[in-house]
Amino acid sequence: MRLRRKRRILRGMRKSRELTPVQDNTARIKPADILLVCTFRNEQIRLPYFLKYYRDLGVQHFLFIDNGSEDGAAEYLSGMADVSLWHTTASYKRATYGVDWMNHLLRKYAHGHWALVVDPDEFFVYPFCDTRPVRALTDWLDSSQIRSFASMLLDVYPKGRLDQAVYRSGQDPLEIAPWFDSGNYSMSLNKEYGNLWIQGGARARVFFSKNPKKAPALNKIPLVKWDRRFAFVSSTHMLLPRGLNLVYETGGGEKASGVLLHAKFLDTFAAKAEEEMDRKQHHAASAEYKAYREALRDHPDMWCKWSERYINWRQLEILGLMSKGNWA
Amino acid sequence: MSSVGIVMLVHTALHRAEQVARHWLAAGCPVVLHVDRNVSEADFQAFRDRFRDQPRVKFSDRHRCEWGTWGIVAASQSASALMLERFAEVNHVYLASGSCLPLRPVQELQDYLAARPQTDFIESATTTDVPWIIGGLGAERFTLRFPFSWKRHRRLFDGYVRLQRRLGVRRRVPDGLTPHLGSQWWCLTRKTLTSILSDPRRPEYDTYFRRVWIPDECYYQTLTRLHSGKVESRSLTLSKFDYQGKPHIFYDDHLQLLRRSDCFVARKIWPQADRLYQAFLSDSLSAMKAAEPNPGKIDRLFSKAVERRTAGRPGLYMQSRMPNWWCQNTLTCAPYSVFQGFAELFEDFEPWLAKASSMQVHGHLFAKSHAEFAGGATLLNGGLSNSAVWRDHNPWGFLANLIWNTRGARQGFQFGPEDAQKITEFLVRDANAHIAVISGAWAVPLFLARGDFEEARQKAAQLQRIEAAFLKALRAHDVKARVRIWTMADFVEAPMESLQSILDDVGGAAPGHLTETPKMVKLEGFGQFLQDLKNQGMHPYLMGDFPVGHTPPPQIPAERKPYLVR
Numbered sequence: 001m002r003l004r005r006k007r008r009i010l011r012g013m014r015k016s017r018e019l020t021p022v023q024d025n026t027a028r029i030k031p032a033d034i035l036l037v038c039t040f041r042n043e044q045i046r047l048p049y050f051l052k053y054y055r056d057l058g059v060q061h062f063l064f065i066d067n068g069s070e071d072g073a074a075e076y077l078s079g080m081a082d083v084s085l086w087h088t089t090a091s092y093k094r095a096t097y098g099v100d101w102m103n104h105l106l107r108k109y110a111h112g113h114w115a116l117v118v119d120p121d122e123f124f125v126y127p128f129c130d131t132r133p134v135r136a137l138t139d140w141l142d143s144s145q146i147r148s149f150a151s152m153l154l155d156v157y158p159k160g161r162l163d164q165a166v167y168r169s170g171q172d173p174l175e176i177a178p179w180f181d182s183g184n185y186s187m188s189l190n191k192e193y194g195n196l197w198i199q200g201g202a203r204a205r206v207f208f209s210k211n212p213k214k215a216p217a218l219n220k221i222p223l224v225k226w227d228r229r230f231a232f233v234s235s236t237h238m239l240l241p242r243g244l245n246l247v248y249e250t251g252g253g254e255k256a257s258g259v260l261l262h263a264k265f266l267d268t269f270a271a272k273a274e275e276e277m278d279r280k281q282h283h284a285a286s287a288e289y290k291a292y293r294e295a296l297r298d299h300p301d302m303w304c305k306w307s308e309r310y311i312n313w314r315q316l317e318i319l320g321l322m323s324k325g326n327w328a
Numbered sequence: 329m330s331s332v333g334i335v336m337l338v339h340t341a342l343h344r345a346e347q348v349a350r351h352w353l354a355a356g357c358p359v360v361l362h363v364d365r366n367v368s369e370a371d372f373q374a375f376r377d378r379f380r381d382q383p384r385v386k387f388s389d390r391h392r393c394e395w396g397t398w399g400i401v402a403a404s405q406s407a408s409a410l411m412l413e414r415f416a417e418v419n420h421v422y423l424a425s426g427s428c429l430p431l432r433p434v435q436e437l438q439d440y441l442a443a444r445p446q447t448d449f450i451e452s453a454t455t456t457d458v459p460w461i462i463g464g465l466g467a468e469r470f471t472l473r474f475p476f477s478w479k480r481h482r483r484l485f486d487g488y489v490r491l492q493r494r495l496g497v498r499r500r501v502p503d504g505l506t507p508h509l510g511s512q513w514w515c516l517t518r519k520t521l522t523s524i525l526s527d528p529r530r531p532e533y534d535t536y537f538r539r540v541w542i543p544d545e546c547y548y549q550t551l552t553r554l555h556s557g558k559v560e561s562r563s564l565t566l567s568k569f570d571y572q573g574k575p576h577i578f579y580d581d582h583l584q585l586l587r588r589s590d591c592f593v594a595r596k597i598w599p600q601a602d603r604l605y606q607a608f609l610s611d612s613l614s615a616m617k618a619a620e621p622n623p624g625k626i627d628r629l630f631s632k633a634v635e636r637r638t639a640g641r642p643g644l645y646m647q648s649r650m651p652n653w654w655c656q657n658t659l660t661c662a663p664y665s666v667f668q669g670f671a672e673l674f675e676d677f678e679p680w681l682a683k684a685s686s687m688q689v690h691g692h693l694f695a696k697s698h699a700e701f702a703g704g705a706t707l708l709n710g711g712l713s714n715s716a717v718w719r720d721h722n723p724w725g726f727l728a729n730l731i732w733n734t735r736g737a738r739q740g741f742q743f744g745p746e747d748a749q750k751i752t753e754f755l756v757r758d759a760n761a762h763i764a765v766i767s768g769a770w771a772v773p774l775f776l777a778r779g780d781f782e783e784a785r786q787k788a789a790q791l792q793r794i795e796a797a798f799l800k801a802l803r804a805h806d807v808k809a810r811v812r813i814w815t816m817a818d819f820v821e822a823p824m825e826s827l828q829s830i831l832d833d834v835g836g837a838a839p840g841h842l843t844e845t846p847k848m849v850k851l852e853g854f855g856q857f858l859q860d861l862k863n864q865g866m867h868p869y870l871m872g873d874f875p876v877g878h879t880p881p882p883q884i885p886a887e888r889k890p891y892l893v894r
Binding site: 133135136143151182183186187188189198199201204205209210211212247248249250251253254256257305306307320321322323324325 | 570571572574576577579580581598600629630632633634636637638639640641644646647648649650651652655656707708709710711713715717718721722725726729732733
C-alpha cells in the first residue's frame with residue numbers, strides 16, 4: 001500500500017507536466033484557507049452557480065483544471081481573484097480519470113489546508129450547512145482530530161423527460177431537478193482499501209437495473225485535511241493511506257457525514273453522454289456512458305412514485321442518508 | 329465597583345476575548361487576564377496595548393497551558409492571586425476562558441452572587457460517584473504519575489500508565505485530602521480562594537497535583553472541600569462535553585437555546601459565531617427573568633448527539649454507520665415476521681393475514697424470479713426495486729433497507745426452501761425477526777401439482793435438504809430471532825391456536841379471537857403421496873407423521889371455517 005501510494009504521488013508529479021497554468025492566483029492562498037479542486041470539460045454553463053454556491057459556503061480559493069473545454073470557460077473565469085486555472089488537452093483516461101492531476105495540485109497547494117474535491121455538478125451538503133459555514137465544520141473536525149469527511153453521491157433528477165429539464169446558466173439545478181431516491185443503496189466493505197462501496201440510487205434503478213456490478217460507486221470522501229503524503233486512488237472514492245477511508249463507525253454509532261447532491265441529470269446530460277461516448281475517456285471503455293446512451297434513446301422518466309423531493313439537510317439526515325454524528 | 333472579579337484564561341481568538349473582557353468591564357467587574365505563553369510576544373504586546381486605557385484590567389504572569397497539564401492551574405493561581413491583591417472589593421472570583429460568553433446581563437450575576445456571599449460554586453464530586461470520566465482513568469489519576477503529555481506523547485503516556493500498573497506503583501495522596509473532580513470553571517469566594525492560595529501546606533499540595541492527570545479538574549475541586557464553609561456543587565458556566573471529553577461548541581443557530589437556558593455564562597463559543605456575540609454582548613438585552621440556570625434543553629441536545637455518535641440508529645446502514653454483526657442484537661430497525669410454509673398450506677394466507685393484522689404482507693421476497701412485493705408492486709418505499717439481481721447482489725442490505733424504508737408499518741413476508749437462501753444467516757441473527765415455520769409444507773405444492781413423479785421426488789429431496797439446513801440454523805444455540813416451528817402434522821391438528829398465537833405476536837388490528845380463518849388446501853391423499861415418495865427411497869420426515877389413508881380430522885377448521893362468519 002505504501003508503494004501504491006508512492007506510485008500515485010509519482011504519477012501525479014509526472015502528469016503535472018501536462019498541466020499549463022492559465023491563471024495562477026495561488027500566491028493569494030492564505031495559510032488556513034479552504035480550497036476547492038475541480039476538473040471540468042465544457043461545463044461553462046454550470047460554473048456561475050457552482051462558484052456562487054461554494055463561495056457562499058466559505059470556500060476561499062478555487063483550483064480548476066480545464067480538460068480541453070471549447071465553451072469559453074477560461075474567459076469566464078479570467079480575472080477572478082479567488083480562481084486559479086490550469087489547462088490541459090491530454091488524456092483524461094491516462095491521467096487515471098483526472099486523479100493524477102488532482103493529486104498533483106493538492107500536493108503542491110493544499111498541504112495543511114482543508115480541501116474539497118468535487119465535480120462541477122456536485123453540491124456539498126453537510127450538517128447545519130444552512131446556518132454554519134464550511135469553516136465551522138472544518139474547525140470541528142480539527143478539534144475532533146478527524147482528517148477526512150464522507151459525503152456520498154446522491155443523484156437528483158427532474159420529474160419527466162430529462163430533455164425537458166432545461167438548465168439556464170446561473171440557475172440552482174435543484175429548482176428543476178429536486179427529486180432523489182431515499183432508500184435503495186447497497187453497501188459493502190472494500191477490504192483492500194478499507195472503504196465502503198456504495199451503489200444504488202436512481203442511477204442504478206434506471207440505467208443499471210440488470211447489471212449491479214457495473215453500477216457506479218457512490219461513496220465519496222470529498223473533504224480532506226490534505227497532507228502532501230496523501231493521494232486519491234480512484235476519483236474521490238478512496239484515498240491512501242487507508243486510515244482516511246475509515247469514515248464510518250463499526251461499533252454501532254454514527255460518524256458525521258454529508259451528501260454530494262449530484263445534479264448530472266438535466267437536459268445537458270444527453271449531449272454529455274454522446275460526447276463522452278465518442279471520447280472514450282471514461283472508466284471501462286466508457287461502459288457507464290454506453291448504458292446511459294442506450295437508455296436515453298427511450299427518454300426515460302427517472303421519477304417514480306417513491307421519489308423524495310429535496311427540502312434540506314435535515315430531511316436527508318432523518319432519511320438516514322447522512323448524519324450529524326456528535327456534532328450538535 | 330463590583331464585588332465580582334473575572335479571571336480569564338486566554339489562548340486563541342484574542343479579539344473575542346477582548347470583546348468579552350470589555351463587556352465585563354462595562355458592568356464594573358475588574359478583569360485579570362492570563363495569556364497563554366504559546367501566544368507570541370508580539371501578539372501579546374498588541375493585545376495588552378489595547379487595554380492601555382483600562383486601569384481595571386491586569387495581566388498576570390504567563391504560563392504554558394497545555395490541556396491536561398499543570399500549566400492551567402498555575403495560570404489560574406497567579407491570576408487569582410493578582411485579582412485578590414489588586415482589587416480589594418472583590419468577594420467572588422469567577423474563572424472563565426476566552427471562549428466563554430456571558431448570556432445574562434452581568435448585573436444579574438452580580439446580584440445573584442451578592443445574595444450568596446458565602447457560597448462557593450464549584451462542581452466537585454468524588455471519583456467513585458461520577459460517570460463522566462473519559463478514558464478509563466478514574467481513581468488512578470490520583471494514584472499514578474503522569475509526566476507525559478496525553479496529546480503529544482500518547483504512546484509514552486499509555487506505556488507509562490501500563491508500567492506503573494504492572495509494577496503496582498501507587499502515589500500517596502497527601503494527608504487530609506479526599507480527591508474530588510469536577511468542571512474546571514468555578515466561582516469561589518475571596519475567603520476560600522485566599523485559604524487555598526495561602527495554605528501553609530500549599531507547596532506539598534502543588535507538588536502532588538503537578539503529576540496528577542488533568543489537575544485543573546481536581547485541584548480546586550479537592551482543596552475547596554478542605555477550606556470552604558458552603559459548597560454549591562455545580563458550575564455557573566454552562567459547559568458540555570462529548571464522549572471524547574472535548575467541549576461541545578455553540579454556534580449561531582444555538583441562539584434561542586442559549587437564551588432560554590438562563591445560564592450566566594456558556595462555553596465554548598465558536599469564535600466566528602458573530603450573531604451570538606452580537607446578541608449577548610449588547611447591553612439592551614435583559615429578556616431573562618431572575619431565574620435559576622436551567623440548561624435542561626441544551627443537556628438533552630448534547631446527550632442526544634453523544635448517543636447518536638455512540639449508539640446510532642439501530643438498523644440503519646449508511647455511509648458513516650456500518651456496524652459489525654457481532655456488536656448488535658438487532659440487525660434491522662423494527663420487528664418483522666417471516667412465514668415459512670403458511671402460503672403453501674393455506675390457499676389465501678396472504679390476503680387473510682393482511683386483513684387480520686395491520687401488517688404489510690409481502691409474498692416471497694426472496695423468490696428466485698423477483699421480490700414479490702405486496703400488491704405486485706415493482707418498486708417499494710425508498711425506490712427499492714424488486715429486481716432479483718439487485719437483491720441478490722446484497723440480500724442483507726436489501727432486507728435492512730426494506731425494513732428501514734417502511735419503518736412505522738410492520739412488515740411480513742413469505743419464505744421457503746425454494747427461495748434464495750443467502751438471507752437465512754441474517755434472519756437467524758436478527759432479534760427483530762419473528763420466524764414461524766411449518767416444516768415440510770413445501771411438499772404440499774408438489775402433491776397438488778400431481779406432475780411427473782420422478783421430478784417431484786428429486787425436487788422433494790432438494791427442498792427437504794434446504795429446509796433441514798434452515799431448521800438446523802434456527803435451532804442453534806446462538807439464535808437471536810424469535811422462532812416458532814411446527815411440523816406440518818402438528819399444525820394441521822390444531823391450526824386455530826397456532827394462527828391465533830401468530831396474530832397475537834403481530835399485534836394485529838383485530839383484538840380478541842379469530843373471526844375468519846384462511847382456507848386450508850385439501851389434504852386427502854397427502855399421506856399416500858408421502859408414502860409413494862418413501863417407496864421411491866426418498867424419506868420425507870420434516871412434515872411429521874401422515875399415515876397412509878390419513879384423512880384430516882373432520883374438525884379441521886380450514887374445511888368449514890370459511891363459511892363461519894360473514
